[in-house]
Amino acid sequence: MCYGFYLTYLIREKEPGALSRAGEDAVRFMALSDSGRGDPRQTLRLLWRGLAEKPGKPARGRKPRITADQIVSAAVSLADRERLPAVTMEGVAAALGVGTMSLYTHVPGKAELMDLMVDAAWGELDLPAEPPARPEGWREQVQLYARETLALYRRHPWLREITTVRPPLGPGLLGRQEYLLSSLADIGLPARQVTASAGAVVAFVDATAGFEAEHQHAHEVTGQTEAEWWAARQSFWEDLFDPPSYPTITRLWAADGLAGSTAESVAEAREFGLRALLDGIEAAVRTPPTGR
Amino acid sequence: MCYGFYLTYLIREKEPGALSRAGEDAVRFMALSDSGRGDPRQTLRLLWRGLAEKPGKPARGRKPRITADQIVSAAVSLADRERLPAVTMEGVAAALGVGTMSLYTHVPGKAELMDLMVDAAWGELDLPAEPPARPEGWREQVQLYARETLALYRRHPWLREITTVRPPLGPGLLGRQEYLLSSLADIGLPARQVTASAGAVVAFVDATAGFEAEHQHAHEVTGQTEAEWWAARQSFWEDLFDPPSYPTITRLWAADGLAGSTAESVAEAREFGLRALLDGIEAAVRTPPTGR
DNA sequence: AGCTTTTCCGTATGTGCTACGGCTTTTATT
DNA sequence: AATAAAAGCCGTAGCACATACGGAAAAGCT
Numbered sequence: 001m002c003y004g005f006y007l008t009y010l011i012r013e014k015e016p017g018a019l020s021r022a023g024e025d026a027v028r029f030m031a032l033s034d035s036g037r038g039d040p041r042q043t044l045r046l047l048w049r050g051l052a053e054k055p056g057k058p059a060r061g062r063k064p065r066i067t068a069d070q071i072v073s074a075a076v077s078l079a080d081r082e083r084l085p086a087v088t089m090e091g092v093a094a095a096l097g098v099g100t101m102s103l104y105t106h107v108p109g110k111a112e113l114m115d116l117m118v119d120a121a122w123g124e125l126d127l128p129a130e131p132p133a134r135p136e137g138w139r140e141q142v143q144l145y146a147r148e149t150l151a152l153y154r155r156h157p158w159l160r161e162i163t164t165v166r167p168p169l170g171p172g173l174l175g176r177q178e179y180l181l182s183s184l185a186d187i188g189l190p191a192r193q194v195t196a197s198a199g200a201v202v203a204f205v206d207a208t209a210g211f212e213a214e215h216q217h218a219h220e221v222t223g224q225t226e227a228e229w230w231a232a233r234q235s236f237w238e239d240l241f242d243p244p245s246y247p248t249i250t251r252l253w254a255a256d257g258l259a260g261s262t263a264e265s266v267a268e269a270r271e272f273g274l275r276a277l278l279d280g281i282e283a284a285v286r287t288p289p290t291g292r
Numbered sequence: 293m294c295y296g297f298y299l300t301y302l303i304r305e306k307e308p309g310a311l312s313r314a315g316e317d318a319v320r321f322m323a324l325s326d327s328g329r330g331d332p333r334q335t336l337r338l339l340w341r342g343l344a345e346k347p348g349k350p351a352r353g354r355k356p357r358i359t360a361d362q363i364v365s366a367a368v369s370l371a372d373r374e375r376l377p378a379v380t381m382e383g384v385a386a387a388l389g390v391g392t393m394s395l396y397t398h399v400p401g402k403a404e405l406m407d408l409m410v411d412a413a414w415g416e417l418d419l420p421a422e423p424p425a426r427p428e429g430w431r432e433q434v435q436l437y438a439r440e441t442l443a444l445y446r447r448h449p450w451l452r453e454i455t456t457v458r459p460p461l462g463p464g465l466l467g468r469q470e471y472l473l474s475s476l477a478d479i480g481l482p483a484r485q486v487t488a489s490a491g492a493v494v495a496f497v498d499a500t501a502g503f504e505a506e507h508q509h510a511h512e513v514t515g516q517t518e519a520e521w522w523a524a525r526q527s528f529w530e531d532l533f534d535p536p537s538y539p540t541i542t543r544l545w546a547a548d549g550l551a552g553s554t555a556e557s558v559a560e561a562r563e564f565g566l567r568a569l570l571d572g573i574e575a576a577v578r579t580p581p582t583g584r
Numbered sequence: 585a586g587c588t589t590t591t592c593c594g595t596a597t598g599t600g601c602t603a604c605g606g607c608t609t610t611t612a613t614t
Numbered sequence: 615a616a617t618a619a620a621a622g623c624c625g626t627a628g629c630a631c632a633t634a635c636g637g638a639a640a641a642g643c644t
Binding site for chain 1: 599600601602608609610611612
C-alpha cells in the first residue's frame, strides 16, 4: 500500500544514464510482501502484455494451457477470498487445474506475480479523463479518486499488504497517476507543489482506504468480530490500564461523545482528513505558503 | 504501519460485555507481517512486563539464560540491520547464543514477538507531557509528533512492514495516543472531531514517514540506488511508455521544474501535506464544517 | 537425597518457493 | 514421412522457516 510518491518517481527520472547494467537486479528487499525482483525487463513486458502482442508470431511448440492473465486473475480472486497468505503457487495452480511448476512458464516467480496483481487491481479504477463522466472541479476529481480508491481497497484488501516503494511500472498505476496529476496540474500551484500535493493526497487516501478495508475484512477472515477481539482483551482494562497515567484517554472515554461504531469513526477520520487536506491545498493556491 | 485509527479503538470500546470467551483467539489473519495471535492475555502480560514484576516471586527452577527483553531487542536490532525477513527465530536465537527453541520459553511465538517489537519501538518516542519540554501550541505539538515519528521510522524502517489493524495494546502505542489526543483535545473541536483529526494526523504522518524511511533504506539494503533501479527499467521509457496516452505526466516531465532528488520531493510532499492538514483542522475549529 | 519446577534445546514435521531436468505437444525442415 | 526444433508441462528434490514434542539439565525445596 501507500503508493504515496509513485508520481514523484514517474516524473523525476528521465536520465537515460544507466549505471549498473543489471540484467539481473540485485535481490530486492522484501517488505510487507515481496514484489518485483528478477529481470525487470521481463516483468515490464508482462505488465504491458496488453500491448505488444507481437502479431507475426511464428507460434511453434506446444499450445499453452493457461495464460498470464488467467494466473493473475486466479491469484487475485484467491487473495480476495482468503487474503494474501493463501496465495501460494500451489493454490493458484490448483485453482487453474495445472501443476504448480507450470506457472513458472508464464510468470518468473511469485514476486513478479504480486506486481502483476497490484497493477491489475489499480487498473480497475474508473477515472474518466474526459468531461462527460469526469467531474468538474479539481476537488470533485480528487474526491472521485478517493471514492474509487476506497472501493478498490474494499474489493482487494490484500493491496494493503504489498509494499511499493519502487512499485511496478504498469498501466494501472500509470493511469492513476495521470488522472491525479491532471486534476491538480492546473489549479494554480507551481509544478513542485503539484507533485507535493498529489503525493500528499495519495498518501492520505491510500493509508485511510487501506486501513478501513483491512479493518472490515479482518472480521470476515478471522471470524472474530471487533467486539470479540476486545472481549478477549478485556483483562487489559481491568488489570493493566492505569487511568492516571493516561488522563486524556480516560477523559475522552468518560465523555463518550464519540460513540458510533469504530467503522464509523474510521470513516469520519477519513472524510474529515480529506476535507482538511483539500482545504489546505486550496489555501496554498490562494496564498503561496512558502512563497516559492 | 498505519496505526491510523488506533485511538479510535482505544476510546470507543469499553463495553465489558464479552462474547466469545476466546481463551484461544481465532487464528488471526496475517497481513503485511503477522502480529498477535495466540492467547491475548499472555501477550498483554508480556507487553506490560515492565509493571507487574511480581515482587515476591519464589524463583524456583533453572535460572533463565535470557529474558523477553533481550529477545525483543535482539530481534529489533536484527530488523534494523537487515529488515524484517531476516528476523527468523533461528537468527534471533543465534544472536543471543541460545538454541532456537529456547525462545519459545519466553515468547509464545513469532507473531507475539512482532507485537513486542512494535510496541517497544513506539515506546521510544520522546513526547513530553509537561510544559518545559513540551511545545506550546497544538500545531507545534503535532509537528513534534511528526518529527519524532519520522525519526522513529528511520531508525526502524521495518515498522512499516507490520500491520496493525487491531494493534498491540502496549505502553508504547498507548503513550503515543495519549500525547496526540491531549494535544488536540482542547483546541475547540467537538469530541468526535478530536478523534477524527487525530486519526487523520496519525494516518498521514505514519504513511509518509513510513514511506520515506523505507525509501531511504531500500538503497542500503538492496545495494541498489534509485538511479540504478531506474536504469534497469530504462527500456520502459524507450519501448513501452506512450506519451500521448499520458499527457500530464509527459507535460510535467517536460516542464521539469520539479527537479531535486526524489528524497527531496518526498519530504516536500510530507511537509506540504502536514501543513495543509493542520490548516484544515484549524479551519474546522473556526467554522465547524458539518456544524455538528 | 529425592522431588518439583523451570528452563534449555535436538529432532521431526509441515508448509512453501523454486531449480532441475525429463517428457509431451506442436510446428518447421528435409 | 521422418527428423529436428521449439515451447510448454510438471514430478522430484532441495532448502528455509515456524513450531510441536519430549527428554535432559539445572535450581530450589523438603
